[in-house]
Each structure stands twice: as C-alpha cells, then as structure tokens.
Amino acid sequence: MSINLTRQALYLQVYDSLAQRIASGMWKPGPPIPNEVDLAREFGVSPGTLRKALDLLEERRLVERRQGRGTFVLDHATEELTFRFVNVFDANDERIVSTQTTVLSQGIGEATQVECNQLEAAKGEKVLRTRRVRDHRGRPISYEEASITVGRLSGLEREPNPPSDYLIVPFAQQHGIRLGRATEKITHLSASSEVARLLRVKRGTQLLKLDRVVYSISGEPVEWRIALCNLAGGYYVAAMR
Amino acid sequence: MSINLTRQALYLQVYDSLAQRIASGMWKPGPPIPNEVDLAREFGVSPGTLRKALDLLEERRLVERRQGRGTFVLDHATEELTFRFVNVFDANDERIVSTQTTVLSQGIGEATQVECNQLEAAKGEKVLRTRRVRDHRGRPISYEEASITVGRLSGLEREPNPPSDYLIVPFAQQHGIRLGRATEKITHLSASSEVARLLRVKRGTQLLKLDRVVYSISGEPVEWRIALCNLAGGYYVAAMR
DNA sequence: GCGAATTTGTGCGTATGTATT
DNA sequence: TAATACATACGCACAAATTCG
Numbered sequence: 001m002s003i004n005l006t007r008q009a010l011y012l013q014v015y016d017s018l019a020q021r022i023a024s025g026m027w028k029p030g031p032p033i034p035n036e037v038d039l040a041r042e043f044g045v046s047p048g049t050l051r052k053a054l055d056l057l058e059e060r061r062l063v064e065r066r067q068g069r070g071t072f073v074l075d076h077a078t079e080e081l082t083f084r085f086v087n088v089f090d091a092n093d094e095r096i097v098s099t100q101t102t103v104l105s106q107g108i109g110e111a112t113q114v115e116c117n118q119l120e121a122a123k124g125e126k127v128l129r130t131r132r133v134r135d136h137r138g139r140p141i142s143y144e145e146a147s148i149t150v151g152r153l154s155g156l157e158r159e160p161n162p163p164s165d166y167l168i169v170p171f172a173q174q175h176g177i178r179l180g181r182a183t184e185k186i187t188h189l190s191a192s193s194e195v196a197r198l199l200r201v202k203r204g205t206q207l208l209k210l211d212r213v214v215y216s217i218s219g220e221p222v223e224w225r226i227a228l229c230n231l232a233g234g235y236y237v238a239a240m241r
Numbered sequence: 242m243s244i245n246l247t248r249q250a251l252y253l254q255v256y257d258s259l260a261q262r263i264a265s266g267m268w269k270p271g272p273p274i275p276n277e278v279d280l281a282r283e284f285g286v287s288p289g290t291l292r293k294a295l296d297l298l299e300e301r302r303l304v305e306r307r308q309g310r311g312t313f314v315l316d317h318a319t320e321e322l323t324f325r326f327v328n329v330f331d332a333n334d335e336r337i338v339s340t341q342t343t344v345l346s347q348g349i350g351e352a353t354q355v356e357c358n359q360l361e362a363a364k365g366e367k368v369l370r371t372r373r374v375r376d377h378r379g380r381p382i383s384y385e386e387a388s389i390t391v392g393r394l395s396g397l398e399r400e401p402n403p404p405s406d407y408l409i410v411p412f413a414q415q416h417g418i419r420l421g422r423a424t425e426k427i428t429h430l431s432a433s434s435e436v437a438r439l440l441r442v443k444r445g446t447q448l449l450k451l452d453r454v455v456y457s458i459s460g461e462p463v464e465w466r467i468a469l470c471n472l473a474g475g476y477y478v479a480a481m482r
Numbered sequence: 483g484c485g486a487a488t489t490t491g492t493g494c495g496t497a498t499g500t501a502t503t
Numbered sequence: 504t505a506a507t508a509c510a511t512a513c514g515c516a517c518a519a520a521t522t523c524g
Binding site for chain 2: 183184206211234235236241
Binding site for chain 2: 488
C-alpha cells in the first residue's frame, strides 16, 4: 500500500463501509452479499484485507459466512438473536420469551438526570418510555420500565405510534441499529403493593430486580430498562468469559 | 503446503503446540516468547499461519501481544483475570474480592451423582470439596460449597494439603490449566438458621444463590460452586454479548 | 535527542483445499 | 461433474511501536 495518512487501518475502513451498507438496508437478510473477490476488487483492496473486515463483521454478528455458499446479512429478528439479552429461565429450563405484554403507559419526554446518566444522553434529549407487564405461559412474570433514546433509532422520532410491545433487538434493527452488548445489574427486593397487584403475587414477595442497559454495536446505549421479575422457581443465567 | 491428511487446520495444530508449551510451564509469564519469524521457522509454517495461531492464543487469554515489544504469556494470578468470574459488587461499586476466608471443612471423595452431572465427570471420579465463609471488609459475605475435579488439575492428586483458601483461577493455573469461561445460575432464597448464623444475619434474610460452573479453555468443567451471598446493598453484574 | 535494531501490525498477491449447489 | 464461494496457507514488503546505544 501507499502511505497511510488516515488514522484508521484499511480493513477497519472497509469494515465501516460494509457495516454502513447493512445499516442503511442496502444489503438485507436473504440473498448473499457479493463474494469476497468482487468486493475486494470494488474496494481496491487485497482479498486478505477484505477478509479481515468480514471477520470483524462476523464477530459482531452483522453477517454469517458459510463456506461454499456465501456471506449473509444476519437477521436479528430470529429467536436466537432477539432473546440473547434475556437470561431468565422458568423452572422447566425454558427461556422466558414473553408472548404477551400488557402496556400500562407509553410516551415521549425529555430525559431525566438518571436517564441521561444511564443512556449517556445529553440534557434535553428525547426518550421513549414504556411501562408494561410481561406474561409467560399465562402468568404475569415481570413489570418493566424502559427508556429508549429516540435520537439513536433512525426514523423513530417521526413515528406517530411506536409499538408498545416492541422487543428491543428487532426493534433496533428496524431502525438501522444492531445491538452489540448489554450489562445487567441484579438485586432482589420485596414487591410493593402496586407491583404485587400487577404481578398477582402477595405484597412482600421476593422479586429479582434487573437493571439493564443495551448498547449498539458502535457502543452507544440504546435502551435502559428496569424489570421486576417473579422468578417463581426459575432462575437467571449469567455467562462469563 | 502439501496434502492435508490431518483433520485439523495447520494453524490449529500450531495453536495446540504453543498452548502446550504454556500449560507445561516451558514458557512462563515474564520474558517474551520467541518472535513470530523464529517461531514460524521452527514450526515450518508461514508467518501468516503462525500469526493466526497467536491470534487464537490471544483471544483465549493465553498470551498478550505488544507491538514493538513481543508476545508475553499472561499471568492469571493478576486481579483482573483472577476475579473475572466474580460478579458481585458492594454498595460502593467495589468488586467483592474476598480478603479473608474461614474454612469449615475440606476433603476428597468420590463424586456424587449431582457432581458428576455438573462436572461432566465419570462415576467414581475424585473431587476436592471445600466449604467456607468469605469475608469482605470485615463482614461475612458468602457461604460456599465448592467441588473441584481432582483429575483435571495436574499434580493435585499428589498434594497432601491443598490450600483451603484457594482462588480457582490462579489455583488452576498453578496446575497447568487456564480457565476459559463460566456460567452461573442465580436465584434468591431465605437464609436457613445454619447459614444465617455463619453469615451473622437474621434467619430468613434474603440471599442470592449463585450456582456456578467454571470451565477450562479446552472446555472441561473444573469447579462447581454454590455460593449463598448476602448482597447487603450490593448487586450482581452480568455482561452479555 | 536521535537513529538503528527489534518486534508486532497491516497489506498485497497468489495458490490450493473444501463445502455447497 | 463443474462452477462457485469461503477457508487455509504461503511469502514478501512495509508501517508502527518500542527499546537501546
């Protein structure tokens, strides 16, 4: 290569370009993206450099590569990817994938101080707040309060009626954002009378409190959520590396 | 390269050789290992292939590479690596790194049915069991029951007095094993009178139950541990990708 | 303070292996 | 079987970081 005046390695620049094509919807799940040789030629880089960019796309779950078939944009609306930030399992070792939700309230407002901290948002930024109760196998399982940074989901600002039963992973994907990681703080507490009523348990029942922030692949916080969860014989699973 | 009669890719074979040198203690933390060109020559592979093997060693935290300096074997006895499977923080956001432990009992025996399941051990395999109470800032913070597969830690069988206050990560390293990942199941429960006494809390106090299995880099379970933890204003943190 | 030597990081180009269609 | 696409491997050149005289 010639002299590198740019701050970024070439394969990282290629990564950005490819990621942009996926975020913009130019490449969608379904058909394979162009093959490596063609892409390398198009970007004017060597096949090895392009492969390194694809390695990164794969690691960040933007694409999936299959030898002999091609490279495919991943659909984050699959069960595997959608529920990967949901670590609660019921007593039968089944992941709690809420089928039904009851929305208590929803609205857009300016971020509070706490929301600004959790979401790394500037003062005055808009957030979409949703309060709901999730059911699992016909039983209310959790009460949730979630806040989403409106500005980071492209097009959300202009949506008249955002879905109140959204699941954050596919919801973000629909707005050009793939999620990369999340952290969750876990404590336990006693159900207040209000929450007890919503979850149909006795007041004082012990619940798990899950305080979660979900980040985009590029590292921005997208959703902050607090869930009060009635484990009822189930458990939470954490995986560490 | 010539025909590939082996099942494994060349860079994976090289990885195994390098990993073996670290496990055996031939290469230790401290001085850098030989440079990439020399290693490639020694193994009779191209620099690119050797680099791919090193990439894997780095990803699995066996080595650390620094441009201009060299490649170094990682010491898992550092705080960062030792406590990476400890996700409990106190009310001041400080990780709970137990300074003091009181051992209640320790001994070697044949694995029970449950231990065989958790540790993927054969019937009759030996396990080292330790019961202890951990302190944090002068307060008892958790009661633990741990079982270790004796056969998977080299030399442990012949140790007359295994340390009762071991920390699993450096302890495994001392026996030629680096740990790769862990999973932890979390529930809450009320303290029994016995546990309440040990943790100096009232009977019935809510505790977090942490049921953890730690795996070696090669994927074998090494330790199964149950901890009953008095959060006392603290919290558990899970990170997801 | 500077330049040479050393070591890893990035990039190029090519050939061949292997899985899929 | 043939064509296609990703996977592995080779070898070389130069960039960037670090160390040391």
